[in-house]
Amino acid sequence: MTANLVGRAREFATSRLLGREDYFDGLPAVPTPAAAELHRAGLANWWLPEEYGGMGASLRTGVDIVSELSYADAGFAFASFLPVLGTTMVHCFGAPDLAAEYLGAMARGGGSCAILVSEEEAGSELNRNQTVFVRKGDEIVLSGDKQFSTNTDSADFLLVAARSADDPSVHSVVLVPRQTEGVEIAKRWNMQGMRGSATYQVRLRDCVVPAHHALEGNGLRVLEAGLNASRTLIATTAIGVSRRIRDLSMEYAAHKQVKGAPLVDNAVFAAKLGQIEMLIDVMRNQCLAAAAEFDELLAAPDPAAVLYRTGATRSALSAKMYCGQAGWTVATIGSEMFGGLGYTNDHLITKLVRDLRYVGLVEGGDDVVRDLLFSRYVLPRAKRR
Numbered sequence: 001m002t003a004n005l006v007g008r009a010r011e012f013a014t015s016r017l018l019g020r021e022d023y024f025d026g027l028p029a030v031p032t033p034a035a036a037e038l039h040r041a042g043l044a045n046w047w048l049p050e051e052y053g054g055m056g057a058s059l060r061t062g063v064d065i066v067s068e069l070s071y072a073d074a075g076f077a078f079a080s081f082l083p084v085l086g087t088t089m090v091h092c093f094g095a096p097d098l099a100a101e102y103l104g105a106m107a108r109g110g111g112s113c114a115i116l117v118s119e120e121e122a123g124s125e126l127n128r129n130q131t132v133f134v135r136k137g138d139e140i141v142l143s144g145d146k147q148f149s150t151n152t153d154s155a156d157f158l159l160v161a162a163r164s165a166d167d168p169s170v171h172s173v174v175l176v177p178r179q180t181e182g183v184e185i186a187k188r189w190n191m192q193g194m195r196g197s198a199t200y201q202v203r204l205r206d207c208v209v210p211a212h213h214a215l216e217g218n219g220l221r222v223l224e225a226g227l228n229a230s231r232t233l234i235a236t237t238a239i240g241v242s243r244r245i246r247d248l249s250m251e252y253a254a255h256k257q258v259k260g261a262p263l264v265d266n267a268v269f270a271a272k273l274g275q276i277e278m279l280i281d282v283m284r285n286q287c288l289a290a291a292a293e294f295d296e297l298l299a300a301p302d303p304a305a306v307l308y309r310t311g312a313t314r315s316a317l318s319a320k321m322y323c324g325q326a327g328w329t330v331a332t333i334g335s336e337m338f339g340g341l342g343y344t345n346d347h348l349i350t351k352l353v354r355d356l357r358y359v360g361l362v363e364g365g366d367d368v369v370r371d372l373l374f375s376r377y378v379l380p381r382a383k384r385r
């Protein structure tokens with residue numbers, strides 16, 4: 001079922017996305033028609049396990065798919081793959097009938113889910129989040145304000161991180177169908193990049209769901225398990241955008257004259273492009289390494305237990321931080337490449353630079369990732385290698 005998925009993703013990106021950058025950069029209404037086309041092309045939610053009717057593609061395959069999609073539009077790619085965070089949590093930590101119902105529908109219909117974690121005051125200190133749930137008999141009631149959430153308005157269901165109103169030390173992730181009363185979109189953010197995706201501020205007011213919609217385990221740990229997949233793919237968008245910057249530079253350099261010769265013959269240009277190629281190669285290797293580790297954990301006889309025990313993997317944290325930084329280096333070279341035109345909104349490079357910036361910010365900025373690497377992999381002597 002996964003045969004040539006990467007080739008099909010390349011064909012989809014080339015025929016449906018490429019050349020439509022102005023449209024995607026213009027905060028289009030979502031879901032875009034391209035999302036439905038992705039489903040019709042048999043590519044939506046490519047990672048969903050076969051037991052739910054999905055394609056069951058590995059995260060390694062996902063790395064190359066996301067590189068292809070984000071070559072054309074990183075925002076569209078982000079909206080397409082981000083549900084992997086929610087579906088991984090539901091697959092591993094949801095009750096079997098809950099997972100079958102929601103992931104099965106997603107595999108059939110090509111829909112999406114959204115993740116509501118970030119809050120204004122707590123920031124990355126998720127243990128200070130204020131969204132609360134109360135258990136009332138067979139039901140759970142949730143209330144709170146979420147600062148950022150991608151895909152929420154068009155999602156079929158939401159994964160909401162909340163703490164117990166009775167015991168603030170208890171965190172949970174709860175599945176909330178999008179149409180649940182009390183889920184209100186406060187606004188869509190006017191993001192500087194990734195504008196082909198839609199990120200919202202969301203209010204939750206007395207949202208009632210059945211008690212079995214709460215995933216098993218400490219919500220913050222459950223999140224970490226899923227974040228390994230989405231952080232790896234966020235990192236991967238830097239590969240696609242960097243490849244695009246490389247190719248744009250080559251097209252430009254074929255015609256641009258410097259010192260009486262095409263720029264492409266210039267040694268300084270060659271050195272820059274050689275540097276970019278090295279960064280692309282190392283970014284891909286690190287993303288594939290992180291994906292391979294995740295695939296291995298997910299293939300364990302009891303993936304939920306193994307992922308829960310492991311928490312945030314070093315390889316996924318490193319991939320996200322490295323690709324954010326390496327991608328930014330490529331973006332800097334790229335923005336100088338086209339002279340003054342490269343600083344105008346008339347040139348595509350400006351969008352690519354804006355899009356790339358998100359890699360080092362979303363799902364933990366570099367300060368947060370460094371802190372996690374230090375506390376999880378440097379401080380515990382046994383984990384050093």
Ligand SMILES: Cc1cc2nc3c(=O)[nH]c(=O)nc-3n(C[C@H](O)[C@H](O)[C@H](O)COP(=O)(O)OP(=O)(O)OC[C@H]3O[C@@H](n4cnc5c(N)ncnc54)[C@H](O)[C@@H]3O)c2cc1C
Nearest residue numbers: 115116117118123124148149150199361362363364367371
């Ligand atoms: C395009 C986009 C899409 C998003 N989609 C979603 C989504 O779908 N769901 C969701 O829940 N969230 C989403 N987010 C939120 C995103 O994950 C957070 O914005 C990001 O993780 C940073 O967290 P923060 O905004 O709380 O800022 P903080 O992490 O709180 O950062 C604020 C400041 O505090 C500093 N800081 C924080 N922690 C440390 C530390 N440990 N050590 C030193 N300094 C520190 C930072 O460096 C920074 O200067 C999205 C954001 C964007 C931009």
